[in-house]
Amino acid sequence: MSDASIPVLKLNRVNKRFGNFAAVTDVSEVFAPGELICIIGPNGAGKSTLLNMICGTLPLSEGSIEFGDIAIDGRAPEQIAKLGIARKFQVPSVFESLTVADNLRLSMPRGADSRRLEALLAKVHLLGDRDVAAGNLPHGKKQWLEIGMALAMEPKVLLLDEPTAGLSVDETRDTARFLKDLVGRVTVIVIEHDMAFVRELGARTIVMHHGAVIASGPFDLIESNETVRDVYLGRR
Ligand code: ADP
Ligand code: MG
Numbered sequence: 001m002s003d004a005s006i007p008v009l010k011l012n013r014v015n016k017r018f019g020n021f022a023a024v025t026d027v028s029e030v031f032a033p034g035e036l037i038c039i040i041g042p043n044g045a046g047k048s049t050l051l052n053m054i055c056g057t058l059p060l061s062e063g064s065i066e067f068g069d070i071a072i073d074g075r076a077p078e079q080i081a082k083l084g085i086a087r088k089f090q091v092p093s094v095f096e097s098l099t100v101a102d103n104l105r106l107s108m109p110r111g112a113d114s115r116r117l118e119a120l121l122a123k124v125h126l127l128g129d130r131d132v133a134a135g136n137l138p139h140g141k142k143q144w145l146e147i148g149m150a151l152a153m154e155p156k157v158l159l160l161d162e163p164t165a166g167l168s169v170d171e172t173r174d175t176a177r178f179l180k181d182l183v184g185r186v187t188v189i190v191i192e193h194d195m196a197f198v199r200e201l202g203a204r205t206i207v208m209h210h211g212a213v214i215a216s217g218p219f220d221l222i223e224s225n226e227t228v229r230d231v232y233l234g235r236r
Contacts, residue, residue, distance in 0.1 A: 007068025140171025
C-alpha cells in the first residue's frame, strides 16, 4: 500500500566527512512512498549523521538526495521541512501544562478545523487522553504526542531518532504497533538500537557499521545475517 502523493526519497552515494574522519560512506538507498524503514547499527555507525543530512541540518560532503524530482541536498532545513520532510527531535518539545489536544492544535496549520484534530488524535492513539495535561502523560504517550505534533503539519516523510529511548518494555511494544499503523500514510524512517523494538516493527531494516550500509532487508533475514551478528556481538 502506498500513497501516490508521497514522493520517493532517494539517497545517491551520500558521504559525510568530519575532517579526515568518514562518518558516512557511499550510502545509496531508495525509500518508497509510505514505507516504514528501520536503520540500526552500533553507536557511532553514522545513523544520526545520515538523518541530519536528509533533513538538511548537516551538509553532505558528497552525493545527492532527491525527493521526487527535487534535489534537496544543499537546501536549508526549513525549506526541506516545507517540502514535507519532518523530524522529531530527541529533546521533548511538548508544553507540559497544556492538554494533549491543545498541544496538537498549536502544531496544526492555522485555520485547521476540529475534524483534523480528531483525525490526528486518532492517528496517534490519544483520543482518550485529549484533555490530559501533557505533563501527566506516561512516557510512551508523551512520545506519541510528540510524533503527533510532527504529524500535525501532515508531512510526507517522518524521521525519528531513537523514539523508544527511556520507554518501558510495554511502551516500546506499543510504540512499534503505533508506527506500523502509519504504513502507507507517511514514509517513516526510524533509527533504533533496541532489537526487541526492531523485531516488533518487522520493517525493512538497514544496518550501518562504520558509516557504511552493511546489510538491508526484512528483519528476520537481517537478524540471522552472520555479519550483522558479528557487528552486534563486537566481533568485527
Ligand atoms: P550514530 O547515530 O550511529 O550513533 P553518529 O551519526 O552520531 O552515530 O556519529 C557517527 C560518527 O561521526 C561518530 O564517530 C561521531 O563521533 C562522529 N561525529 C558525529 N557528528 C560529528 C561532528 N559534528 N563532528 C565530528 N564528528 C562527528
Ligand atoms: Mg545517533
